[in-house]
Ligand SMILES: Nc1ncnc2c1ncn2[C@@H]1O[C@H](COP(=O)(O)OP(=O)(O)OP(=O)(O)O)[C@@H](O)[C@H]1O
């Protein structure tokens with residue numbers, strides 16, 4: 001796996017619609033994510049989290065401002081940036097076997113059939129789904145389907161993985177398993193991971209840093225470093241006083257932002273963070 005570059009968002013605004021329908025969703029948002037970092041983005045429903053992730057992935061162009069990956073402007077999807085979408089049910093193709101669902105995006109990258117198959121199998125093994133390649137998505141549980149969606153994200157072998165509410169629609173136990181799987185994959189592959197979630201506990205459990213979105217239109221209202229070390233455990237980490245302190249701080253920030261009382265957090269995109 002090649003080492004990735006920093007993903008830098010500078011003063012991004014996003015407006016939808018025209019004329020009387022025009023509404024600004026994101027306003028003056030700046031953010032920098034360094035190679036190998038695990039950043040969780042939290043914010044209220046409808047705040048523009050998916051819109052931001054689409055801008056980060058090159059699927060949507062900001063109305064103004066820039067997104068850069070290293071020295072490249074992100075103006076279209078890049079092979080270095082993989083995305084796991086919010087709704088796996090809508091993103092897996094029901095008529096395609098699991099293996100083909102995972103391998104499908106690689107076709108457009110000009111990768112030969114044998115290698116596509118091999119990579120798909122490897123990624124299914126990585127997410128704990130060895131041996132299910134011949135099945136169809138609808139033959140699997142929700143948690144397993146979400147693993148397939150993650151496997152497809154991994155198949156790109158991209159140094160950056162963006163995930164939008166990746167565990168939102170699975171049961172609590174599967175969610176814990178998938179969180180730990182994501183942490184393990186990040187540790188093993190050294191990739192940059194950005195997870196959008198509205199679950200504050202999950203954000204603190206997973207992240208090296210939690211970025212809080214808020215305001216109308218949305219911007220970054222805070223960025224909190226999670227000083228819990230790299231090794232996390234569902235029982236001991238969540239019971240740690242530092243964990244509960246952090247979740248309280250993040251929740252307070254989110255509430256303040258919802259109430260409109262939080263000033264914009266400014267972070268010079270290229271400045272070193274403390
Ligand atoms: N293509 C679009 N055209 C018009 N408006 C859009 C479009 N995409 C998003 N929006 C609007 O932008 C706002 C933010 O939507 P977005 O999906 O980014 O929010 P979100 O924070 O991901 O929400 P959720 O937590 O529910 O997933 C919403 O008001 C939505 O209606």
Ligand SMILES: [Mg+2]
Pocket residue numbers: 049050051086164
């Ligand atoms: Mg969303």
